[in-house]
Amino acid sequence: MRSVSIFVVTMGGLAATFFPARAGEWPQFRGPNSSGIAAADAAPPVEFGPSKRLLWKRPLPVGHSSPAVWGDRVFVTTFDTAATKLELICLAADTGAILWRRAAAAPQIEETHVVSNPATASPAADAERVYAYFSSYGLMAFNHAGEMQWDLPLAMPKTHHGSGASPVLAGDLVIVNHDAMQGGYLLAVNRKTGKEAWRQAYPPPGRVESYSTPFLWRDQLILHRAGVVEAYQVSDGKRQWSLATGTSGASTPVAGEAIFVSTWNNLGEDDQRAPLPDFAGLLKKYDKNGDGKISESEFPQEGMLFTARPELESVPNSQNYAAFRTVDRNRDGFVDQTEWEAFRTRVGEMAKDHGLLAIRPDGEKATVIWRENTSIPEVPSPLLYKSRLYLIRNGGVATCLDASSGKVIYRARVGAPGAYFASPVEAAGRVYLASSEGVVTVLGTAKDQLEVLARNALGEDIVATPAIAGNAIYVRTTRNLYAFGDR
Ligand SMILES: [Ca+2]
Numbered sequence: 001m002r003s004v005s006i007f008v009v010t011m012g013g014l015a016a017t018f019f020p021a022r023a024g025e026w027p028q029f030r031g032p033n034s035s036g037i038a039a040a041d042a043a044p045p046v047e048f049g050p051s052k053r054l055l056w057k058r059p060l061p062v063g064h065s066s067p068a069v070w071g072d073r074v075f076v077t078t079f080d081t082a083a084t085k086l087e088l089i090c091l092a093a094d095t096g097a098i099l100w101r102r103a104a105a106a107p108q109i110e111e112t113h114v115v116s117n118p119a120t121a122s123p124a125a126d127a128e129r130v131y132a133y134f135s136s137y138g139l140m141a142f143n144h145a146g147e148m149q150w151d152l153p154l155a156m157p158k159t160h161h162g163s164g165a166s167p168v169l170a171g172d173l174v175i176v177n178h179d180a181m182q183g184g185y186l187l188a189v190n191r192k193t194g195k196e197a198w199r200q201a202y203p204p205p206g207r208v209e210s211y212s213t214p215f216l217w218r219d220q221l222i223l224h225r226a227g228v229v230e231a232y233q234v235s236d237g238k239r240q241w242s243l244a245t246g247t248s249g250a251s252t253p254v255a256g257e258a259i260f261v262s263t264w265n266n267l268g269e270d271d272q273r274a275p276l277p278d279f280a281g282l283l284k285k286y287d288k289n290g291d292g293k294i295s296e297s298e299f300p301q302e303g304m305l306f307t308a309r310p311e312l313e314s315v316p317n318s319q320n321y322a323a324f325r326t327v328d329r330n331r332d333g334f335v336d337q338t339e340w341e342a343f344r345t346r347v348g349e350m351a352k353d354h355g356l357l358a359i360r361p362d363g364e365k366a367t368v369i370w371r372e373n374t375s376i377p378e379v380p381s382p383l384l385y386k387s388r389l390y391l392i393r394n395g396g397v398a399t400c401l402d403a404s405s406g407k408v409i410y411r412a413r414v415g416a417p418g419a420y421f422a423s424p425v426e427a428a429g430r431v432y433l434a435s436s437e438g439v440v441t442v443l444g445t446a447k448d449q450l451e452v453l454a455r456n457a458l459g460e461d462i463v464a465t466p467a468i469a470g471n472a473i474y475v476r477t478t479r480n481l482y483a484f485g486d487r
């Protein structure tokens with residue numbers, strides 16, 4: 001235990017200096033400490049594309065994970081759909097040549113949401129090893145030559161939509177949010193040995209798994225989980241504080257002086273809530289036999305739209321419908337006025353918790369310093385750069401906020417519509433935003449209004465967050481991994 005306490009002291013100091021990255025390193029999901037902030041001397045191009053500043057292009061099996069970069073190596077996880085094979089692939093950073101590939105012997109493959117994939121966890125890398133995590137398999141570590149260092153199979157959790165969290169490095173540990181509908185836990189494993197350091201079970205009720213990557217802040221791991229933001233001590237996994245809030249727990253927090261979490265509720269914004277008529281309006285539209293209540297056959301067959309994801313209408317299961325049985329609480333086969341108004345009230349209450357929260361721990365709880373409720377992304381994480389927060393929402397709606405006050409500096413469409421799953425990243429004072437339709441928009445950060453420096457169309461769908469190391473930006477589309485930069 002002594003070595004653990006020494007490590008915590010060291011770690012606190014390191015975290016306070018924000019893990020400055022050196023050139024050529026993008027060690028895990030969203031780079032140094034999952035911040036999305038590249039090394040200070042990173043110099044990726046502004047304008048690039050399939051025929052502009054292309055260093056190399058490598059076809060890969062699908063996967064939504066981001067590349068990790070360490071020195072002359074790029075690591076990425078993939079899923080070969082036809083062969084049902086999960087792999088960690090190592091490529092040469094200068095040529096894109098595949099140096100080695102190692103399969104995870106998963107006994108079964110997790111079911112995922114249609115927009116997700118069993119290879120969503122980005123690898124993490126350090127000078128000695130690379131760590132790969134698949135929810136369907138567990139954790140593995142290899143050295144840079146591809147020799148297995150250790151192997152830690154984990155029972156596959158039961159989830160609604162599959163896993164989404166990536167492993168992160170914290171001191172001597174690799175941390176994994178191995179979440180589940182029930183029985184999920186936070187796991188810390190020694191980097192060198194693969195031995196479990198601690199395992200902290202998430203408190204019940206679970207019901208819905210979370211998808212976010214833990215964020216290391218001082219000596220705590222900040223977790224954004226379904227219905228809660230909470231912190232665990234790095235040294236022993238003990239829960240420190242928690243803040244209950246209605247959120248799906250998809251995006252990764254960031255932190256500076258305060259902690260910023262993009263909590264998201266599918267009823268949280270005006271354009272996500274279908275207008276539900278009052279009971280008189282409901283009767284007028286659906287009460288065909290005029291008995292003053294709505295039978296199951298009168299209720300709209302497709303259900304009643306009650307939450308929407310604007311601009312994602314073409315994505316299967318992206319819109320939510322209220323089923324008749326959800327509203328007919330007493331199961332008498334009719335929706336009456338009491339039930340309908342109770343349903344509308346429930347919807348209104350569920351809508352309350354939502355927004356980008358700036359929070360500060362306060363004993364076993366946390367205080368919300370400020371909250372921004374509008375244009376909050378569901379999946380992309382916030383980016384904190386020079387005391388400003390950058391958010392990108394579906395449709396290409398960018399919001400820039402003052403991190404200390406929450407004041408909106410600007411909110412504007414960047415001109416690249418469609419869904420956004422990739423998180424914003426920063427390098428050389430520029431913010432890079434990748435749309436699912438394959439456009440990487442580059443923003444300047446020096447002005448108080450939107451400044452679009454480039455819109456780079458790759459012509460292929462993008463789900464993964466780009467990685468930036470040295471003078472290159474690595475962009476993974478659903479088919480290829482691209483490296484762009486000046487030779
Ligand atoms: Ca009726």
Ligand SMILES: [Ca+2]
Binds near residue numbers: 336
């Ligand atoms: Ca009823």
